[in-house]
Amino acid sequence: MRVKLVAVGNSKGIRLPKALLAAARLEDEVTLSLEQGRRVISPARPRRRPRAGWAEAFRKEIERNGPHEIDAEWEAMPNAWDDEGWQW
Numbered sequence: 001m002r003v004k005l006v007a008v009g010n011s012k013g014i015r016l017p018k019a020l021l022a023a024a025r026l027e028d029e030v031t032l033s034l035e036q037g038r039r040v041i042s043p044a045r046p047r048r049r050p051r052a053g054w055a056e057a058f059r060k061e062i063e064r065n066g067p068h069e070i071d072a073e074w075e076a077m078p079n080a081w082d083d084e085g086w087q088w
Helices: 018-024 054-065 072-076 080-084
Strands: 005-008 013-015 032-034 038-043
Touching: none
Parallel strands: none
Antiparallel strands: 005 013, 032 038
């Protein structure tokens, strides 16, 4: 399929036909790459959210086991942060 490059600000872009977008399952964001000399347009992967779900998991853990008491020995241990104090 041949398409023309179109001006997009100071750049150039291409218009992809609706049927091609649907067939390739391309939506709002794509990944562009070069593979063996070919330009490849593929669906963008969802952005990683490494801590997604942590708050909910923590809430469920508290519901199951109740809040844990702070270990007095651990709390009594000195640390550098306490010695240096707060700086704003």
